[in-house]
Amino acid sequence: MNAHDSERIKGMLEDIGLGEASAPDDADVLVFNTCTIREKPDTRLAAHLGNAKALKERDPERVVAVGGCYAEAQRDRIFSQYPFVDVAFGPGSIPHLAEWLGAGGHGVSRSAFGIAEERRFAATLPTHRERSFQAWVQVSMGCNSKCAYCIVPSVRGREVSRRPGEIVAEVTRLASEGVKEITLLGQNVNSWGRDLRPDLDTEFGELLRACDAVDGIERIRFTSPHPKDFRDPVIAAIAECAAVCEHVHLPLQSGSTRILKAMRRTYSRERYVALAAKLRASIPDLAVGTDIIVGFPGETETDFAETLEVVEEVGYDSAYTFVYSPRAGTEAAEMPDQVPDEVKHERIERLVELVQRVAAERNLSRVGAVEEVLVEGTSRTDAAKLRGRTRRNTTVNFVGAAAPGELVHVEIHAASSTTLSGRQAALVAA
Ligand code: SAM
Numbered sequence: 001m002n003a004h005d006s007e008r009i010k011g012m013l014e015d016i017g018l019g020e021a022s023a024p025d026d027a028d029v030l031v032f033n034t035c036t037i038r039e040k041p042d043t044r045l046a047a048h049l050g051n052a053k054a055l056k057e058r059d060p061e062r063v064v065a066v067g068g069c070y071a072e073a074q075r076d077r078i079f080s081q082y083p084f085v086d087v088a089f090g091p092g093s094i095p096h097l098a099e100w101l102g103a104g105g106h107g108v109s110r111s112a113f114g115i116a117e118e119r120r121f122a123a124t125l126p127t128h129r130e131r132s133f134q135a136w137v138q139v140s141m142g143c144n145s146k147c148a149y150c151i152v153p154s155v156r157g158r159e160v161s162r163r164p165g166e167i168v169a170e171v172t173r174l175a176s177e178g179v180k181e182i183t184l185l186g187q188n189v190n191s192w193g194r195d196l197r198p199d200l201d202t203e204f205g206e207l208l209r210a211c212d213a214v215d216g217i218e219r220i221r222f223t224s225p226h227p228k229d230f231r232d233p234v235i236a237a238i239a240e241c242a243a244v245c246e247h248v249h250l251p252l253q254s255g256s257t258r259i260l261k262a263m264r265r266t267y268s269r270e271r272y273v274a275l276a277a278k279l280r281a282s283i284p285d286l287a288v289g290t291d292i293i294v295g296f297p298g299e300t301e302t303d304f305a306e307t308l309e310v311v312e313e314v315g316y317d318s319a320y321t322f323v324y325s326p327r328a329g330t331e332a333a334e335m336p337d338q339v340p341d342e343v344k345h346e347r348i349e350r351l352v353e354l355v356q357r358v359a360a361e362r363n364l365s366r367v368g369a370v371e372e373v374l375v376e377g378t379s380r381t382d383a384a385k386l387r388g389r390t391r392r393n394t395t396v397n398f399v400g401a402a403a404p405g406e407l408v409h410v411e412i413h414a415a416s417s418t419t420l421s422g423r424q425a426a427l428v429a430a
C-alpha cells in the first residue's frame, strides 16, 4: 500500500511540474512516505530526517514533507520533534499534498499539518508507475479489524470501499494503456464492499469476476486478505476466473489458538488449517504465502512450537516473518508478559530456517515443469539472464530472449527457497 501511495505522490508532484532528483542533495522538495508498522521503519526515518535537517540548514528554502502512517501516528508531536519539517500529512490526505506544496502559486503552507478533515482515495490521482505493464488498483482504505498488535486501524482509519464501477473503469483504462497484471489493494482486501450498498454487487468474489472480464488483463492478484473473509464465493471466483493467479496470501500470524485469540484474529488454528486445505483442494496448483509474528506477549515455547507445526502442515511457498514490535497505542503494547528480545530472536531464527526448508521443497517440486512467466527485466544476479514472475508469484531467473511485459514459457531447471531458474521454452525446443 505504501509503494502504491508513493507512486501517487510521485505522479502528483510530476503533475505540478516537479521532476525526480538524482540524489537528496539535488532536491528542492524532499518527501518521505513513512511506515510505522514496526519500530524499524521509525528508526530508519529518524536517520533520514537527520540528513534532511543538514540539507535544510545548507538551503533553508528547501521543503521537507513527511507523509504516511508515521506522520499520522505522530501528528501532535512531529513539528516539535522535527522543527525543520515544513509539511506533514497522513495517508488519507495525499490528494491535498500539491496544495500544501504551493501548487497554483499559493506558496508552501509551512508547519501546517496537512491532515484533511475528510480522508480521500489517492486512487484518482495521476500515477508514476514503475512498470508500464503492471499496476496497483486500490479497492479500499482503512481496516475495521482490531488485531491487538496492529497500528494500521488507528493510522489509516475505518474501512471505506471504492465503488465497483469506479474500480472496473480504472482497470479498463489500465488495460487500454497496456497493463497486463493488476494487484487489487486493500488493508483487508477481501472484506471489500461490506460498507457499500448491497445492490451494487459488493462481494469481493464479484469484484474479481468483474476485473477478470476486462479484455487485456492477463493476471489478477490481490493483497492483503484476511482469513476470516475467504468466503466460498471468493474461493470459487479465484478457481474459476482465468486471469486470477494461483497464489493466495493467507496471513497466519500464529499457529497457537490461545495466541490468535489474544491477537483478536477471530480464527483458531484448526479453522485456519482447514481453510488452507479447502483453498488447495479448490484451486489446482495453488501457491500459499503467509505472514507470521513471533514473540507476541505471552507466547510460550509450546505456542511457538504450534506455529512451527502449522508451517510444516500447510507447507508455505513463501512467508514474511516478523519479530513482534510493540506499537504505542495498541492493545498488545500494554499486555503483561512481553517476550524478551533474545527469546524472540532465537525463535525467529528457528522459524526462518523452517520456512526456508519448506519453501525450498515446494519450489523443488516445480523442477521439470513449464511455467508461464511475465518478464520484468534483467536478472538481479546475472545480467545475461532475464527475470520474471510465475502465476504462483515465484521469481524466475532464466535464459531467454524477451522484452519486459511479455508473457513467455520457461522450463524450470533448478530451485532455491525463494527463486526458480530455467530456460525459455522456445529456446529449449530450438
Ligand atoms: N491486513 C493484513 C492482515 O491482516 O494480515 C496485514 C497488514 S500488516 C500491514 C502486514 C503484516 O505486518 C501483518 O500481517 C503482521 O504480520 C505484521 N505486523 C503488523 N503489526 C506488527 C507488529 N506490531 N509487530 C510485528 N509485526 C507486525
Ligand code: SF4
Pocket (backbone or CB within 6 Å): 143, 144, 145, 146, 147, 150, 151, 152, 153, 187, 188, 226
Ligand atoms: Fe492490521 Fe491486518 Fe489486523 Fe487490519 S486485519 S488490524 S491491517 S493486521
